[in-house]
Amino acid sequence: MIELEGLTKRYGDKLAVDHLTCTVRPGIVTGFLGPNGAGKSTTMRMMLDLDNPTSGTVRIDGRHYRELRDPLRTVGALLDAKAIHGGRSAYNHLLCLAQSNGIPATRVREVLDTVGLTSVARKRAKGFSLGMGQRLGIAAALLGDPRILMFDEPVNGLDPEGIHWIRTLMKGLAAQGRTVFVSSHLMSEMALTAEHLIVIGQGRLLADTSMADFIARNSKSFVRMRSPEHERLRDVLSGAGITAAPGPEGGLDVTGEDAAHLGELAARHGITLHELSPQRASLEEAFMRLTAASVEYHARAGDDAPPDAGVPGEPPEGRPGWGADWRGKES
Numbered sequence: 588m589i590e591l592e593g594l595t596k597r598y599g600d601k602l603a604v605d606h607l608t609c610t611v612r613p614g615i616v617t618g619f620l621g622p623n624g625a626g627k628s629t630t631m632r633m634m635l636d637l638d639n640p641t642s643g644t645v646r647i648d649g650r651h652y653r654e655l656r657d658p659l660r661t662v663g664a665l666l667d668a669k670a671i672h673g674g675r676s677a678y679n680h681l682l683c684l685a686q687s688n689g690i691p692a693t694r695v696r697e698v699l700d701t702v703g704l705t706s707v708a709r710k711r712a713k714g715f716s717l718g719m720g721q722r723l724g725i726a727a728a729l730l731g732d733p734r735i736l737m738f739d740e741p742v743n744g745l746d747p748e749g750i751h752w753i754r755t756l757m758k759g760l761a762a763q764g765r766t767v768f769v770s771s772h773l774m775s776e777m778a779l780t781a782e783h784l785i786v787i788g789q790g791r792l793l794a795d796t797s798m799a800d801f802i803a804r805n806s807k808s809f810v811r812m813r814s815p816e817h818e819r820l821r822d823v824l825s826g827a828g829i830t831a832a833p834g835p836e837g838g839l840d841v842t843g844e845d846a847a848h849l850g851e852l853a854a855r856h857g858i859t860l861h862e863l864s865p866q867r868a869s870l871e872e873a874f875m876r877l878t879a880a881s882v883e884y885h886a887r888a889g890d891d892a893p894p895d896a897g898v899p900g901e902p903p904e905g906r907p908g909w910g911a912d913w914r915g916k917e918s
């Protein structure tokens with residue numbers, strides 16, 4: 588378990604991490620999300636005692652990192668896969684780590700095998716691809732067979748097979764009762780991997796909740812209906828007190844009603860439906876809604892607008908509708 592209490596880091600005027608209090612629990616994969624510059628890496632560095640907090644504490648299984656007798660056997664971390672001695676072979680890199688931490692050399696072969704680098708174990712790390720470097724970093728994190736694992740952007744540079752492999756690995760480690768804490772910008776991947784989420788923006792805690800709850804709270808779902816009898820369908824819905832917003836390709840988007848009820852209503856009036864599909868928001872949409880106000884680096888010309896958040900006729904809370912600025916100027 589990792590416990591943060593009032594964790595704060597200030598760099599000059601910049602408050603990189605702002606009174607962060609949360610707990611990363613064992614037995615599940617916890618995702619760590621935040622826009623660029625939100626303070627994720629700074630938080631992870633402080634967790635590993637690589638950076639001193641300005642105030643607040645981090646406890647690893649109840650202790651400060653520097654009080655751990657065998658840190659590598661307690662916490663394994665992948666922070667920066669490029670932080671290796673390029674002239675050393677993968678085997679020697681891991682052997683050095685093992686020897687300086689009282690870990691038997693036999694473990695080096697085991698972790699090389701786990702990450703699929705056995706065939707290149709004697710090759711110098713500087714010739715490794717990005718994905719191979721990530722695998723070597725993961726091997727180093729696993730070396731001490733630790734109860735707690737932290738991965739900063741572990742899927743960076745991995746191909747689809749590699750991404751699938753690390754997802755399975757992380758879920759397997761969590762299923763063994765370990766604490767697994769992982770940051771990633773790949774939302775679709777995070778949605779498949781993490782059960783719990785900690786989301787920060789400008790150093791502050793924005794959410795600490797289950798994946799399902801996070802998506803449900805930060806997005807709205809609706810039902811998309813399409814019919815060759817568009818006008819009749821709209822009249823029937825309206826007659827039943829149901830408001831439908833125009834959707835793409837002549838569809839009608841209805842919020843606040845379940846698909847079965849809408850289907851039955853259409854059937855009672857003999858209306859043919861070509862589409863009756865519940866639309867669930869994705870983690871990416873929910874994340875962009877929640878963090879819109881705390882994004883530090885915006886792209887120009889509105890490229891920071893969220894994708895169609897799927898909420899008919901309604902802009903994300905706290906921000907104008909996409910194109911509102913342009914429409915305002917035109918009128």
Ligand SMILES: Nc1ncnc2c1ncn2[C@@H]1O[C@H](COP(=O)(O)OP(=O)(O)OP(=O)(O)O)[C@@H](O)[C@H]1O
Nearest residue numbers: 598601602603621622623624625626627628629630
């Ligand atoms: N050594 C440093 N000196 C000064 N400012 C720093 C330092 N390290 C980080 N920062 C600032 O602190 C803030 C948080 O940075 P951090 O790298 O922790 O964010 P992040 O969430 O990991 O971002 P990304 O997703 O882009 O990796 C940023 O504004 C960054 O510029």
